[in-house]
Amino acid sequence: MAVQIAVIDDWQDVASGVVDWSALEGIGEVHFVHDYPADNDTLAKRLETFQVICVMRERTRFDDDLLRRLPNLKLLVTGGMRNAALDIKAAGALGIQVCGTDSYKHAAPELTWALIMAATRNLVNEANALRQGKWQQGLGGDLHGKTLGILGLGSIGQRVARFGQVFGMRVIAWSENLTAERAAEADVTYVSKQELFEQADVLSVHLVLSDRSRGIVDAQALDWMKPTALLVNTARGPIVDESALIKALQKNRIAGAALDVFEQEPLPAHHPFRTLDTVLATPHVGYVSQQNYHLFFSQMIEDIQAWAAGAPIRLLS
Known part of the structure; x- marks a missing residue:
């Protein structure tokens, strides 16, 4: 059965065009979600079917309560190597792996x-x-x-x-x-x-x-x-x-x-x-650049590929 992959926080509806997501066709189906963050009830219903969720920096909060409402979730991938909105300890306790990406420093x-x-x-x-x-x-x-x-x-x-x-x-x-x-x-x-x-x-x-x-x-x-x-x-x-x-x-x-x-x-x-x-x-666009998004999303794809192969990379703990 194909892995269900969500790319959320895509507020500008640009994620699908920044990189070629077809590289994941052999792993699963990619869905792009453009909604703003919401309460945990709404987020749980929105995301409950996904095994993999890609998040953009700290836009959506994944606390212990929300993570427990997502029993299908196996992998969280974030843009950047630091994300204060993710309860990484709680994710680990639930068997959810968390991976990050590099950032364009300029x-x-x-x-x-x-x-x-x-x-x-x-x-x-x-x-x-x-x-x-x-x-x-x-x-x-x-x-x-x-x-x-x-x-x-x-x-x-x-x-x-x-x-x-x-x-x-x-x-x-x-x-x-x-x-x-x-x-x-x-x-x-x-x-x-x-x-x-x-x-x-x-x-x-x-x-x-x-x-x-x-x-x-x-x-x-x-x-x-x-x-x-x-x-x-x-x-x-x-x-x-x-x-x-x-x-x-x-x-x-x-x-x-x-x-x-x-x-x-x-x-x-x-x-x-x-x-x-x-x-x-300005609306938090400090990291919202063509080069940075290309780096984020291309490495998210790499993270998912490595996870699917049983050898995850850029793990956060």
Whole structure:
């Protein structure tokens, strides 16, 4: 009997065309599911017939309760090698294997800089005004000579820092694990947390979401920032206290925010981030690129083939 394979979270209806899924014809039938995440009752009914489910990053949560409602599930495959939305321990206890994929490491840093430049030069408003027959609405800001603050100098943070250096910015960084020596290796100045928020003209978030980092950009941190500063978050929404950020923006405590990630995704219809003039918001597209999707889906196929052959690869535990 053919294995039933679901490719879910295909919100843009693009998964079927990014790679050639016919490579799995000898294993089973591939189904593309475009629905947004839902409650566990709905998800269980939607997914109960599948033995293999391919998920896109952290869009749909698979907790212990949902996994127990999917008795046919044998393999979960996720884009990337880290997915906080999957209860991997519970999956293992139920005999469900979990595999991941590599990632195109440049997608998120490139999107980060697209947001920084668009917000700094007010590009969205200027472009929309031009379409309306208008011309030159205001003054854009500048980056050269300004200070770029990096919250989390990991692989992505380091790439963002290098872009900043090319633009002639002074780059500073802080995280709980960062040392002055490691920062110096990237030609970045190590500062304290308070100094990071106080000195940055652009502050970009690049931490991994954890219990320690959740809400680390809180009301106190935002209060340290310059009133002319821009906050950029392309990491994970819950790292920033959304209610505190909304209040800071409403009171003009900071100049603006450029956001690609949110506490709840998709962003609720009437969320303030959809209407605040000082917010440039994109729908979590930091990893949504042609090259990254091709890598994700092609390696998902490889994972399924290896699993079917009894020799799974890129196992997560």
